[in-house]
Amino acid sequence: MDWLLEFAEAEGLTVEEVLYWAFKEKGLEIIKEEFQPIFIPLPESPPPEPADMAEVETIPPPPADWKGESEQNPSFRAIASLSPPVHRKIEPYGAAFLAHARRKAHGRTFSEDDRIQAAAKAKRTEDEDDGEISEPEDPLMLARDAKDWRGQDHYAVLGLSKYRYKATDEQIKKAHRKKVLKHHPDKKTAAGKEENDSFFKCIQKAHEMLTDPVKRRQFDSVDEAADVDPPSKKEVSKPAAFYKKWSAVFESEARFSNKQPVPKLGDDNSTQEEVDDFYDFWYNFDSWRTFEYLDEDVPDDNEGRDHKRHIEKKNANARKKRKTEDIARLRKLVDDCLAGDERIKKFRQQKNAQKNKKKLEKELAAKKEAEEKAQAQAEAERLQKEAEEKAKVEKEAGKKEKQKAKDAVKKNKRVVRASVKDVNYFAAAEPSAQEVDAVLDDVDKFLGVADPDQLADLVAKLNVAGKDAGKVKVAFSEATGGLVGAGKLKESDLKVFM
Structure with missing residues (x-):
């Protein structure tokens, strides 16, 4: 420039x-x-300053009588x-x-x-x-025996302790590359250091575990370093601390959930529906957590098959026991959180207040109803008294009618029984006892199911038939046939009037 x-x-x-x-x-x-x-x-x-600067003024067009430039009419003039x-x-x-x-x-x-x-x-x-995935290396970790790979912290080996189950595949890849470049046996040999590939094997094992989704889940299931201990009652005595501490606990536990996303604990502004959904979710928690990582090694030799089966059975029982203990542990966490949740008390108080309000409204409505009932009771009693008197009169009349009908039924039954006797029980000569019983049995069955109208109808026909045995029998047969058709009698029950 x-x-x-x-x-x-x-x-x-x-x-x-x-x-x-x-x-x-x-x-x-x-x-x-x-x-x-x-x-x-x-x-x-x-x-x-603005005052020191030149001012700008717009010059209007020249007037119509302007005659051009001259000493008297210059083309320019000073503004400022x-x-x-x-x-x-x-x-x-x-x-x-x-x-x-x-x-x-x-x-x-x-x-x-x-x-x-x-x-x-x-x-x-x-x-x-590199700074994101860099952390100091513990001398004890560097001296770890590669054979004891189950006891090592795979995230710490790769320098990912602060990320743990949240570490991405890309972070694991970068961390592994960085550790390999630093601890590769060839690099140590070139630097004149004693060749010891034990920690390098730990690095390779950590990379193997964390890049395999199944193996990583198994390790994450028992990674206690990622757990957040539940707070004490003293630590969560204030609402802000309660939500902060317990949110961290459930965020840690949420990594085991098959269902995502996991409901949040929320805060004082959470609705009752949100709070209920949170506790319902955790009381019915669907966890993928397993405990195979803690299994005892099963021997690969074919000679000790009984011992192998024993170890496998022992591992299965241990996994089942740990799973049961984990379910109980999680349920206690939810119980403790629920017990200290002030929102539950608030919702209960609101519910009681609403309940008391409804109770008061109900009492007022009952009082009003009682007053209206008292006012209407006198009218009801008056109407009832009139109705009782009317019913008494009607009852007396009905009683007389009923007695009259009853007497008519008795009379008609006598006529029916007498009609078969008058025709000699339909026998040409002196009827036998069996013939008499058969006719009377059919008559009794008819009288047992026939209503007063059917009985009166039969009596009317019998009065017309008189002592003509054939007509009397036809009248009985028609009457019993009607009952059979109505389902009141069975044809098989009749012996004479079929």
Whole structure:
């Protein structure tokens, strides 16, 4: 930039001195600014006040009688005078200026500077990524025997202790690559160190466990480092602490849920429906947690089959026991949380208040109803008394009618029984006892099921038939046939009137 050289020459400074002043005055924050080709006045020379600046006025078009330029009619006229000139110092500013200064200071070309800056940016990005998955290595962990891989913390081995079950596949991949580059036996040999690949084998085993979804779940199921202990009553004496502490506990337990997403504990503003859904979810928790990782190793030899079956059975019983204990442990967690949840008490109080309100409304309604009932009772008693008197009269009349009907039935029954006797029980000569019993048996069956109307109808026909045995029998047969058709008698029950 020629203007930078001109500025340095005008001030009697070198370019390096100008750059040094710029960095000293502006600091490194200037690097973050976008390039703006502007001049910034120095502090000792403040910008001019608006009053010092020239005013702008729009000149209207010339009048119609304007005759052109002359001494009497000039083409221009002064609106205002210019402000006096002020001598000011200027400084370069912006990212482009800093890039130029960097290239000038290091003697780089544009392409060289771009390449070096890109490499530095990539290195910073890589260092930041490594920082995310970097943590101090425990000397005891470095000295661990690779054979005891079940007892190692696979996340700690890869430097992912703070992530644990939340670690992504990409983080596991980066962490493994970083550990391999640091602890590979060939690298130690090249550095002149004693070759010991025990921890390297631990790294490989951790990578194997955490990249296999099934094996990782088995390890996560027994990863106590990821558990959050339930708080004590003293720790959750305040509502804010209650929600914070217990939310952390259930967030940790939620990693075992087959159903996602898992309801949140919420806060004071949660509705009763949300709170009920939360506790219903955890009281019916569907967990995928298993305990195969803690199994005793089963021998692979074929000679000790009985011993192998014994170990497998022992492992199955141990898994079942741990699962039962885990279910009981989780249920106690939910019980303890529920017992200290002030929202449950609040909802219960609201329910009782609503219940009391309904009870009061019910009592008022009952009182009003009682008053209305008392008012209507006198009228009801009066109407009842009138109805009773009317019913008494009707009862007496009905009683007489009933007795009259009863007497008519008795009379008709006598007529029916007498009618068969008058026709000699339908026998030509003296009837036998069997014939008499058969006829009377059919008559009794008819009388046992016939209603008064059917009985009266038969008597009317018998009165017409007189002592004509044939007509009497026809009248009986028609009457019993009607009862058979109505289902009151069975044809097989009759012996004479069929």
